Every structure is written in structure tokens, then in C-alpha cells.
Amino acid sequence: MATMDAVERLRQNFREQFGAQPEVTARAPGRVNLIGEHTDYNDGFVLPVAIDREVRVSARRRSDSEVHLFAANFERRTVFHLEDVQHHPKERWSHYQRGVVLMLQRRGYKLGGFEAVIDGDVPSGAGLSSSAAVEVAMGTAITALFGLDVEPVQLALLCQEAENEFVGVNCGIMDQFISALGRRDHALFLDCRSLETRQVPLRGASGAGEAGTQIVVSDTAVKRGLVDSEYNRRRAECEEAVRRLSQWLPGITALRDVTPERLEQHAAELPEVVWRRARHVVTENARVLASVDALLSGDLTSFGRLMDESHASLRNDYEVSVPQLDVLVTAARSIPGVLGSRMTGAGFGGCTVSLVQGEAVAEFERQVPRAYRAQTGLDPSIYVCRPVDGASVLV
Numbered sequence: 001m002a003t004m005d006a007v008e009r010l011r012q013n014f015r016e017q018f019g020a021q022p023e024v025t026a027r028a029p030g031r032v033n034l035i036g037e038h039t040d041y042n043d044g045f046v047l048p049v050a051i052d053r054e055v056r057v058s059a060r061r062r063s064d065s066e067v068h069l070f071a072a073n074f075e076r077r078t079v080f081h082l083e084d085v086q087h088h089p090k091e092r093w094s095h096y097q098r099g100v101v102l103m104l105q106r107r108g109y110k111l112g113g114f115e116a117v118i119d120g121d122v123p124s125g126a127g128l129s130s131s132a133a134v135e136v137a138m139g140t141a142i143t144a145l146f147g148l149d150v151e152p153v154q155l156a157l158l159c160q161e162a163e164n165e166f167v168g169v170n171c172g173i174m175d176q177f178i179s180a181l182g183r184r185d186h187a188l189f190l191d192c193r194s195l196e197t198r199q200v201p202l203r204g205a206s207g208a209g210e211a212g213t214q215i216v217v218s219d220t221a222v223k224r225g226l227v228d229s230e231y232n233r234r235r236a237e238c239e240e241a242v243r244r245l246s247q248w249l250p251g252i253t254a255l256r257d258v259t260p261e262r263l264e265q266h267a268a269e270l271p272e273v274v275w276r277r278a279r280h281v282v283t284e285n286a287r288v289l290a291s292v293d294a295l296l297s298g299d300l301t302s303f304g305r306l307m308d309e310s311h312a313s314l315r316n317d318y319e320v321s322v323p324q325l326d327v328l329v330t331a332a333r334s335i336p337g338v339l340g341s342r343m344t345g346a347g348f349g350g351c352t353v354s355l356v357q358g359e360a361v362a363e364f365e366r367q368v369p370r371a372y373r374a375q376t377g378l379d380p381s382i383y384v385c386r387p388v389d390g391a392s393v394l395v
């Protein structure tokens with residue numbers, strides 16, 4: 001959650017940029033996915049949490065139809081017209097906001113011109129969904145500003161559409177959903193086909209939380225170079241698996257419909273790589289369901305083991321890990337009190353997520369960066385995360 005200082009700084013920034021008080025300030029968090037990786041675009045299951053790193057937007061209506069944006073983090077300004085929302089190759093950072101404005105209008109919502117300042121502390125390019133946080137924060141600010149009645153689920157869907165169709169990144173639904181619907185001290189179980197959700201407590205029932213187990217994110221500091229092309233290739237391989245398997249399993253429309261046992265029966269009929277990709281997805285879906293059960297029964301040891309298995313599957317079958325992620329995971333697991341550790345997000349760099357007993361966190365923060373630096377020469381960032389609420393209007 002934003003401290004009052006951060007909000008006051010943003011509002012001050014708005015006054016300096018636009019010479020008036022903002023009418024609305026909204027926020028939306030980044031996320032870390034506990035388990036269920038590369039399952040969302042296969043109609044499967046995910047279990048992310050919203051984290052205490054967020055994007056904030058202060059905004060005020062204008063009397064014309066111009067939109068003026070200032071990105072405080074890069075000190076860039078851009079202007080566009082509501083009737084003519086276009087790409088701006090020199091101000092690509094603004095494509096997320098432009099896309100959200102366009103998608104709201106396409107759905108028939110009436111917007112006027114406005115000015116907005118955007119800032120935040122979700123590290124960008126680290127796989128903690130800074131893009132989704134920008135989209136959802138912008139959407140939340142605009143809907144509050146113009147009194148639009150947009151349910152959080154609808155907001156998440158239109159933000160995903162903005163990213164797919166306007167920004168041009170073919171992401172699934174997980175990131176926008178958790179940024180819009182997260183709940184403090186809960187993980188969000190999402191069925192990416194039906195869009196049904198269940199808030200899974202991380203404190204109380206499970207004993208997780210400040211005094212108990214902590215969610216620790218470690219950033220490899222590796223730029224995620226290959227991520228877009230490899231991500232699209234994985235999606236295509238999953239579609240190929242469905243196409244081939246549907247010869248024997250009529251009626252399936254996604255890997256969600258295939259059980260690990262069924263896949264095993266047809267292993268010989270799929271090209272080896274396609275079979276391994278499919279095996280990751282079907283076993284990962286099963287691991288998410290088992291993880292929810294483990295969390296609900298307070299069995300964090302089993303939950304940690306499922307995280308470890310998820311990493312092995314992403315590394316060996318899905319091949320989206322990189323050596324630096326593997327080094328971080330191994331370093332984390334060598335600390336007594338670490339229950340599980342895995343890469344999180346799309347892969348090819350970015351972050352790991354570890355489940356760490358409260359009393360082991362200090363040792364983790366001391367030892368893991370040291371071991372990682374020694375083996376890679378890179379400086380990792382470590383964030384002990386608090387699970388927070390999804391998007392909200394602050395003032």
C-alpha cells in the first residue's frame with residue numbers, strides 16, 4: 001500500500017505539472033505468482049498474490065477532449081486526443097494508458113479529456129507485472145474520474161485486451177486479474193476458463209503472514225531478452241499439442257481438458273518437444289489444485305514441495321528458466337527454513353519466489369545475494385512481499 005508520503009509526493013508532482021489539485025488518486029499493485037506458470041493461456045489455473053509494490057495515478061478532468069500524461073519515473077510527457085488514439089513510437093511507455101482509454105471507449109464508456117501523473121515502485125522488466133499495474137491503475141483512475149461503473153473483472157479483461165491488441169503483447173489474463181482483484185493476506189485462485197475466483201487465505205488458516213511464513217521475491221537482474229518470441233513459441237506449441245491430441249481426445253479445446261494420465265497414454269504420438277510442453281502444463285494445473293488444498297489445510301511443507309516441482313518442470317519440460325534463475329533457486333533452497341523456491345512469471349530472467357519461514361528471512365537476505373553474486377557476478381534485489389489488496393481509489 002502507498003504510504004501517505006508517496007501519495008502526497010505524487011499529488012505535489014501533479015500540482016507542479018498541471019497547476020491544480022488532482023481530483024482522484026488511484027493505485028494498482030504488481031504481482032508475484034506463487035504457482036501455476038504458463039497455464040493461464042491454456043485455460044488452466046493460477047495462484048498469484050498482489051504485492052506491496054504498486055503504480056499510482058493522480059488525475060483531473062479537462063474541459064476538452066485531450067489527454068495529457070506525465071510519467072514521473074521517466075519524466076516524460078505526452079498528449080493525445082480521445083477521438084484519435086494512436087501509437088506513439090517515441091513515447092512507448094504511454095501505449096498502456098492509451099490502450100486502456102481506447103478499450104474503455106470501444107465498450108461504449110463516455111470519457112472526457114483529462115490530465116494524469118503516473119508513478120510507482122513496481123520494478124519494470126522484472127516480471128512483477130508493472131504493465132498490468134499501469135493498465136489497471138489507469139483504468140481505476142479513469143473510471144473514478146468519470147463515475148463509470150466498471151466491475152473489477154471487466155476492468156481486468158479490458159486491460160488485457162489493451163495489452164494484447166494495442167500494446168501488442170500476447171499475455172494471458174493472470175496479471176490484470178490479480179492487480180484488479182487481489183485481497184490483502186490472500187492468494188487468488190483463478191480458473192482462467194470460467195474466470196471463477198477464490199480468495200485463499202495466507203494468514204490464519206495457513207499460519208502464513210508476518211509472524212509465520214513470508215513470500216520473498218528475488219530478482220536475477222537479468223534483462224528478459226527472449227521473452228516475447230519464446231512466449232509466443234510456447235503458446236503455439238501448446239496449441240499444436242491440443243490439435244494433435246484432439247484426434248484421440250475429441251472435444252478438448254485446451255490443455256486444461258487433458259489429465260496427466262491421458263497425456264501419458266498418447267506420449268508416443270506427439271513430437272517430443274510438444275509432449276514435454278504439454279506435460280508441464282497438465283502437471284502444473286494439477287500442482288495448483290494440490291497447492292490450494294495444501295494452503296487451506298495449513299500444510300506449507302507440501303506447498304513448498306509443489307513449488308520446487310513447478311520449477312523443475314519449467315526448467316526441464318517447458319524450458320523457460322535460465323541458469324541465473326536456477327542459481328537463485330538453488331541458493332534459496334540451501335537456507336534452512338526455505339520451504340520452496342521457483343522461478344515466477346514468464347521466465348528468461350526476471351524473478352524467483354520463495355516461501356521462507358519468518359525466522360529464516362534474515363539469513364536468506366544475507367546468504368542468497370552473496371551466493372548469487374559469487375556465481376554470476378550479478379547483484380540480485382530481494383523483496384520481502386506483503387500480500388495486499390487489488391486496485392483501489394485512495395483519495
Ligand code: GLA
Pocket residue numbers: 036037038039040041171172173174175345346
Ligand atoms: C506473463 C504473462 C501471464 C502468464 C505468465 C506465465 O506474466 O503476462 O499472462 O502467461 O507470463 O505464467
